[in-house]
Amino acid sequence: MSAFDAVIATLKKQLGEAAVLSSPSELIVYECDAVTMHRRTPLAVVLPNSTGEVAVAVKACHDHQVPFVPRGAGTGLSGGAVPISDAILIETSRMRRVLELDFENRFARVEAGLVNVEVSKACEHARLHYAPDPSSQTVCTVGGNVAENSGGPHCLKYGATTNHILALRVVLPNGEVIDLGREDEWQHGYDLRGAFIGSEGTLGIATEITVRLVPTPPAIRTMLFPFPELDASCEAVGAIIRAGIVPAALEILDQNTIEAVEASPHFRAGYPTDAAAVLLVELDGLEAGIESQVESVTSLCRSHGALEVHRAQTAQERAALWRGRKGAFGAMGRLAPDLFVQDVVVPRTRLPEIIRDVVDIGAQFGLRVSNVFHAGDGNLHPNITYDRRDEDEVARVRKAGSAIIRRCLEVGGTLSGEHGIGLDKAEYMSLLFTSDDLESMARLREVFNPGELCNPGKILPSGGGCFDRAHARLAAQEKA
Amino acid sequence: MTTRETTVRKLEQLLARFGAEAVRDARDEDAVLGARPGWVLSPADEVMLQEMLRWADESGQAIAPVGGRTQLDVGNAPERLDGLVSLERMSGIVDYPAGDLTITVLAGTSAGEIARATADQGQWSPLDAHDELATAGGLLAVGHSGMWRPHFGELRDQALETRVVHSDGRVTRSGARVVKNVTGYDLNKLFVGSLGTLGVLSQVCLRLKPKPEAAVTLHIECGRVDDAIELASGLRRAGLDPAGMVFATPDQAMPSPGSERVVGVIELLGSGPDVSWVASRIEELAPSGCAIERLEPEVGSGWWQWLRKARATTLSGLLGLRPDAIGALASKLPSDVAWTLRPFEGRLEWSWDGADSEANDILDAVRAIATEHGAGWLLRSAPLDLRGRNDVFGERPATIELQRRLREAFDPNRNLNPGRFLRGL
DSSP: OOHHHHHHHHHHHHHOGGGEEOSHHHHGGGSOOSOTTSOOOOSEEEOOSSHHHHHHHHHHHHHTTOOEEEESSSOOSSSTTSOSSSOEEEEOTTOOOEEEEETTTTEEEEETTSBHHHHHHHHGGGTEEOOOOOTTTTTOBHHHHHHHTOOOTTHHHHOOGGGGEEEEEEEOTTSOEEEEEOTTOOOOSSOHHHHHTTSTTSSOEEEEEEEEOEEOOSEEEEEEEEESSHHHHHHHHHHHHHTTOOOSEEEEEEHHHHHHHHTOTTTOOOOOTTOSEEEEEEEEEOHHHHHHHHHHHHHHHHHTTOOOOEEOOSHHHHHHHHHHHHTHHHHGGGTOSEEEEOOEEOOGGGHHHHHHHHHHHHHHTTOEEEEEEEGGGTEEOEEEEEOTTOHHHHHHHHHHHHHHHHHHHHTTOBSOSSSOOTTTSGGGHHHHSOHHHHHHHHHHHHHHOTTOOBSTTOSSOSSTTOHHHHHHHHHHHHHO | OOHHHHHHHHHHHHHHHHOTTTEEEOOGGGOBTTBOOSEEEOOSSHHHHHHHHHHHHHTTOOEEEESSSSSTTSSSOOSOOOEEEEOTTSOSEEEOOGGGTEEEEETTOBHHHHHHHHHTTTEEOTTOOSSTTSBHHHHHHHOOOOTTHHHHOOGGGTEEEEEEEOTTSOEEEEEOSSSOOOSSOOHHHHHTTSTTSSOEEEEEEEEOEEOOSEEEEEEEEESSHHHHHHHHHHHHHTTOOOSEEEEEOTTTSSOOTTOOSEEEEEEEEEOHHHHHHHHHHHHHHSOTTEEEEEOOHHHHHHHHHHHHSOOOOSEEEEEEOOHHHHHHHHHHSOTTOEEEEETTTTEEEEEEOSOHHHHHHHHHHHHHHHHHHTOEEEEEEOOHHHHHHSOTTOSOOTTHHHHHHHHHHHOTTOOBSTTTSSTTO
């Protein structure tokens, strides 16, 4: 009996047959996350119901020295939940209870498999909400958000997941259960909570999460500004920030994206299809001061060439404006069978030039690139639609993706703003970091995950610390 | 040649190469919590810092990194201390693209310098420093958030990029000069609040905020602590979060002649109409036992300066608990213990002045209250013998083994601030 067979048999006995999937037809849906370029079917999927059951599963893997990969809802966009070799998948999607709501102290303690949007639903009557709102928030889990340090359009004002996690219960890669952080934010020694968040499932599995709840602002104004030029919409974003206004969200969709959204029966939002770009601005705060901000933003957009302004007058109109933005990735499914979503960040002031370069890169490789991005954060999402059956096109997609990354790094940008490194970008890490930088990261991983059984092969380039080799491999890959 | 002779020779070599500005003998005022070092190194740049740290580590010299020396009393007394490495010369703004709302500074840059540079652009540093001489590196290494934490957020979230020189001389960078980033492990979080035990910060990029157009300071006097706590709870429930809120026993606060009541200040920041509306709402929500007055700007600013200023007392410390529970701790403190309460954040600073011979009893009493309620514990000042008998950071956390392994991974010879941080690291 192989080590894997032994683990599967042990877990079926300890957790029950229904908690362990091992037939090929059941496993096929777990072969990839939302990045379909990376695929590998796990040998089994474990579906624990509690922290204790996660610990049992991890301990079994540890005892038999079998690699395992944590997974939430599988909506990740970096291949983080895809094994690199034979492995057991441990999915937390059955752990979706709200364990504690404390409105006075503004926190909620939830299980890792709870869907993001359910946290806010559980506390909306108390006029509180959980701020991080990735586009997949109706599907993705809080545990997955912790692993990826997920963002979303409202990061601009409210920050990413790491700013909203107070404490974590974690199953370490040896099966031990520990608590990191405290609900009162008292830090006792090193901030292990902070180091864990965004570690992409490589330091252990978060099973219970205490999230910060923030007051839901009484006043919200959502506006859409169409622009005749993409550049001008980026310039308007810079002007708004320079004016000292921090909107809740500043999102840009380019013409290709507008066309895709408006062609979709599900996501149609009423965006003007003759605009080169639309800037979606959401302001929130108190009624007393919000109108003066609306006026300032409107004036700045007009002075940068905005053609008109659409103001949502009702909650339904607001939802419609957001439907196009949040459904943009889904809408692109109409354009081609496959979608490559890039995620890079540049200093905000470099946005106009980088967006021009992204458009040029798309043209250079003969690809359709649709840009939808968190402009206020400088977080770009060039989306390349393609057909993976066309090998030549796939090669061009990879090259264009690489060219975009390199250009962003040249201006002081970084590899990922919210999707993570995972499998997708591990080999690029040596473009951004020195071998000493990566060695420090490897030391942190080694402390938590000494045998690297927990989600091996993610974040850091492969090669056991020899990062120059990874660099050479990347160069060879691109040359090919 | 003895170890001491080797050290002297190396220091002479460093002196010859880097000059008297970089190497000097220590003086009495260089002592850290009772430990007097032998020498002080003041590197002019990161390369010099690398060489100095590498030498110290290879020769087993225990060092304490220092910045503006405003928080030298934080931590346990060092187990060993051979020298200080001062970042005072590594000061200056490296990059300030105001449109990006980020600023990159050398670690020895003072909070005052950052504040002045950013004020010209209508922006604010998030350091929220207790003293303008405190440096960016020192503030982040200690990691204690300021009194306007509700406005600025946790200090640990302000560092976007860090450069750190480790004990073996390696320089590593984490993060980037962008406001949103999930590229690789977030080592910034580890370095902030690590008290220099994982490496010495040499350069940091900080997130900035636009300076609000309006600020109002409200002065509050309440008859009882409970009234003050009720007011804070009312504001939280109404979603009226101030930028900062501090209550104090009268002897901790600015002199209030004739008053024995609990006094406090609330800072409101935002647009003019917002601030004015919130101030009115607070006046409406205030319990009948509380009187509220809007202060003239310079008076309000004076209050905050006074509250932020560290005062030398025989004993002082910080307790942390959930906002709804922290107020009860204030009422339980011995009657001669003064305190300032930050009810929005769940923080209670306490202090006591008196004879060293009585300090132990007071310390035990406060500690018993903290233990009973499971409060976070930090002892800030205490007579040296009491410090020696107590871990100033409280009981060992359950994660101590992970923390110890981290320390070992980054500073295996334990030459960076040995003994100063949590016991057992």
